[in-house]
Amino acid sequence: METLTLDHKIKKETFPVEGMSCASCASSVESILSHTEGVNKASVNLATNSVLVEYNEATPSSNLKAALQSVGFDLIIDAENREEAQEEVKQKHYQQVKFRLIWSAIFTIPIVVIGMFFMDWEPGKYVSLALAIPVLFYFGRSFFINSWKQAKHAKANMDTLVALSTGIAFLFSVFNTFFPEFWLSHGIPPHVYYEAAVVIITFISLGKLLEERAKSSTSTAIKKLMGLQPKTVRVIIDGSEQEIAISEVKTGYTLIVKPGEKIAVDGTVSKGSSYVDESMITGEPVPVVKEKDQKVFAGTVNQKGSFQFTAEKVGKETLLSQIIKLVQEAQGSKAPVQKLTDKIASIFVPTIIAISLITFITWMILGQQDAFTHALLTSIAVLVIACPCALGLATPTAIMVGVGKGAQNNIxxxxxxxxxxxxxxxxxxxxxxxxxxQGKPTVADIRWENEVEASILLAIESQSEHPLASAVVNHLKEDQVTSAMITDFESITGKGVKAKAENGQTYYVGSQRLINELGIALESSLETSIDQWQNGAKTVIFFADEQQILAVITITDQIxxxxxxxxxxxxxxxxxxxxxxxxxxxxxxxxxxxxxxxxxxxxxxxxxxxxxxxxxxxxxxxxxxxxxxxxxxxxxxxxxxxxxxxxxxxxxxxxxxxxxxxxxxxxxxxxxKLSDKTVKGIRQNLFWAFIYNLIGIPIAAGLLYPINGFLLDPMIAGAAMAFSSVSVVLNSLRLNSIKL
Missing domain, CATH: 3.40.50.1000 (HAD superfamily/HAD-like)
Structure with a gap:
């Protein structure tokens, strides 16, 4: 790894990665990028199929892309359409997996029927061979391709075991199809195992589809954040209003914001005033007033007023962009997702291959006259019975049932x-x-001095742009209050509003500051009540005429x-x-x-x-x-x-x-609680996935042969493998019966 000098600035960037399917892949991507010249650190997030790379800004991102392409992965480095491109690739891959599964199943069913019920039908061998070729080498080709990529780097994963077991079972069956006399001369029936090979491919493909389905339904968080920015904005250039793309906005531009529009960049209000909903940034439900010289932020939403502001931070400098960056880094800095099945497979796969080889060698040495026959049959039986169909289904089936159970319970x-x-x-x-x-302001109480003017209060608040006004309006309408006629409505910025009624009297609605400026005194008992309300997390609004307070309104965000x-x-x-x-x-x-x-x-x-x-x-x-x-x-x-x-x-x-x-x-x-039950289900599934292997592998290797002359037929090994998958599925379905 290159030592970076002080002259080189470190750049942090998150890139989508194509071609990762397991924890071994994620580990490979991390390792390759970490050892690429100019890279300081790489951290893969398998859940989002992305990698956070810390690298020298002088290093072209194309170098990172080339490094991954050399080992069969790819990096999406298109800065503008990165997320869209990744989503498109994910959807395309999901459709490919679905296509392969459907056609694998269509070709597999007749092979299984022939193998189980018409095994003595001679032409059935050739029919099964013809149907098995597209299943293994077209619809299931990814297993062989991925295992070859792993082998080139002296690694093995579940794809390796699938490719070995299905490939050897297929080649062994082809040999028995065209040269049956070899086994007949040794007194052994020349069985074929096409059904074992294709069932393995189909079952594992099902497991992969379930995983891809879960991934494809997860939308990109960054894409959602980007959606907070408008595509175009209105700006004033040379005294005239123009509409331009947000990417063309520069510092110093004057932008126009109309009612209901999203604010495009960070800046300072230069003309006009309005209330702005900043809840997506601050989390607080009450919009805040924005007037001259006050700051506004990208992604926030203007309410009823309109104003102009001067752009100060654009592009990646805005607060919204900083939040995007923080989310990217927090997601990327997590440890790579280490799926339990891949952890086990990293030990399980090479162990099974070693056991199969040891079985073959042992029989060749100790097998006497039928040494080769027994060596070949037992080593294949070990690979077939150890095929990780159930292992591939253990997690996704439990997850799918657990997710379904959660959905039924609003989770x-x-x-x-x-x-x-x-x-x-x-x-x-x-x-x-x-x-x-609740996150929504509501009226807790209205203390009336003179309830006759309720219709005037409703009329004033109906015209007010203040965000708390809608809470008052809703409350009064629920009490069947009807609106009066008012004139000369005026907003008193930062304090409240005023208007004239038909009787010529002026009325005010606003804060205590407004009441103090009108010179209206508060009774000591009312001041005590106001303190109590404020201590109770309530906002206090006053309704008054020019001489006295007519009502005190308390507004709260209810628990x-x-x-x-x-x-x-x-x-x-x-x-x-x-x-x-x-x-x-x-x-x-x-x-x-x-x-x-x-x-x-x-x-x-x-x-x-x-x-x-x-x-x-x-x-x-x-x-x-x-x-x-x-x-x-x-x-x-x-x-x-x-x-x-x-x-x-x-x-x-x-x-x-x-x-x-x-x-x-x-x-x-x-x-x-659902998490606890689902994790237990996954662990139980893994138990069922392995119990047959733990019992069957020694038997498949010929452990019982010296005792009673029994050798496990690869056909029985395949059946045991299939039964373990059934056990896993049935155990996963039990999660439907749990009570949360």
């Missing part, structure tokens, strides 16, 4: 990694807004009914529960007290949420993060297990490994 689970990890969780971090609370009981259940499971929020200390303390959380942090920035996750991880905690906003996405990507609330932002749901369709927190402990 969407993306992959095996999250299921394997979730049952180990011992610390849960909950976002406040939209997770513990979900299930939050306290769900947190109590998590504690009962022995988990530590933490709450993080961007809200102020007073509000955070009130909410934490009401739901029973003793450990919480307030006024936390998005990056600080991820830092807190890291802090717990460094203490040895297995951390689950639960959130619903873009501001949670970095922390969700960093956590060991990430859970998104279904009503939250697309990016939160996309980054998270689990999504709760419901907003009920009671489903978090259910998700953890």
């Amino acid at each position: 969407l689970i993306k992959d095996a990694e999250s299921l394997e990890m979730a049952h180990k969780v011992n610390a849960v971090i909950l976002d406040k807004t939209g997770t513990i609370t 979900k009914v299930s939050s306290a009981s769900a947190i109590e259940r998590l504690k009962d499971m022995g988990l530590e529960v933490f709450m993080l929020t961007g809200d102020n200390q007073q509000t955070a303390q009130t909410v934490a007290r009401q739901v029973g959380v003793t450990d919480f942090k307030a006024e936390v920035l998005p990056s600080e949420k991820a830092d807190f996750v890291k802090e717990l991880q460094q203490k040895g905690k297995i951390v689950a993060m639960v959130g619903d906003g873009i501001n949670d996405s970095h922390a969700l990507a960093q956590a060991d297990v990430s859970i998104a609330m279904g009503h939250g932002s697309d990016i939160a749901m996309d980054v998270a490994k689990m999504t709760l369709i419901t907003s009920d927190l009671e489903y978090i402990p259910k998700a953890l």
Whole structure:
């Protein structure tokens, strides 16, 4: 590996990788890139088929691509359409696997029927041969191609075992088809095993399709974030309004933002004012007022007003782009996904090959007159009975059933990694807004001094652009209040609104600051109540005329009914529960007290949420993060297990490994229990996948021959292999009966 000097700047970039199918592939990609000149470090994320590379900026990315292409993989380095290209490749590959499985099954069925029920029909051998050739060498060619790639680098994986067992079984059957007299002269029936070879290919192809199906349904998180930016923007150039592509925006341009539009880049308001929904960045539900000289950020959404702003940060410098970068790095920095089956296969495959060779050599030395015959039959039987069909199905079948069970219970689970990890969780971090609370402002109470003017309040708030106004309007309409006629409506920026009624009186709706400026005194009892409301995490709004207060309105973001009981259940499971929020200390303390959380942090920035996750991880905690906003996405990507609330932002749901369709927190402990049951199912499947091998391999090798003269027929070995697959599937289906 090259030692990088101070003159060389290190560049971090995430690239999609094509051609990875297992942990061995991921390890190869890491190893090859890490030893490529100019590369400091490479970390593969098999779940996203991507690699995070730290490399010298002077090193062309085409060098990285060439290094991987030389060993059969590929790197997508197109900077503009990288994610789209990866998605297209994934969909194409899924359709190819599906096509191969369907046609493999079509050709396999008649071969199995002939092999099982018409084994003495002489022409059946030639029919089976003709049907087996396309199954092995066209529809199943990837197994042979991949095993050859592994062999060139002195490595072996499950593809190696599949290729060896099916290839030898096929060649042995071809020999018996055309030269049956060789075995007849030794008094041995010349059996053919075409059905064993093709069934192996078809079963393994099914397992691969199940895995690809899970992967293909997972959309790209970065693509969701990119969707927050408009494709085009309106700018003022030389005094005229023009529409240009967002990629053409430069620092210093003046952009126009109309009601309902997304803000394209970071900048400062130069003209006009409006309320902007920044919940996708801050996670807080209440839009904030933006007026001259205030900052606006890419990806946030303008409300009813319009304004102009000066672009200050464009392209990769915007806050949204920084969030994208943080999510990419958090995903890429995770350890490569080490599937349990591939871990076992890395030992299992070479061991079986060695046992088969030892079996052959032992029989050649000790087998006396039928040494070659017995050596060949036993070594093939070892390979056939050890074929990892059940091993290939063990994880995906349990995952598919577990995922289906989760979906029935409003829990969407993306992959095996999250299921394997979730049952180990011992610390849960909950976002406040939209997770513990509803995330929607509602009127808690209206204290009237004179309820006659309710229709005037409704009329004023109906015209107000303030985000809390809609909560008041909804509340009054539920009380069957009808709107009055008003004139001279005016917005008092940062304080409230005012308007005239038909009686000529001027009315005001706004903050305590507005009331103080009008010179309206507050009674001591009311001031005490206001303090209590604010301590209870409520926002206070005043409705007044020019002389007195007519009503006091309290607005709150209500705590979900299930939050306290769900947190109590998590504690009962022995988990530590933490709450993080961007809200102020007073509000955070009130909410934490009401739901029973003793450990919480307030006024936390998005990056600080991820830092807190890291802090717990460094203490040895297995951390689950639960959130619903873009501001949670970095922390969700960093956590060991990430859970998104279904009503939250697309990016939160996309980054998270689990999504709760419901907003009920009671489903978090259910998700953890489902993980525990599914992992147990996977382990049981692996037991059934291997028990036949552990019993059958010594018998296949001829262990019983010196005792009772028994040699395992490769046909029986193939049946045992098939039965182990049936056992795995049946055991996976048992997960449907569990209660969460």
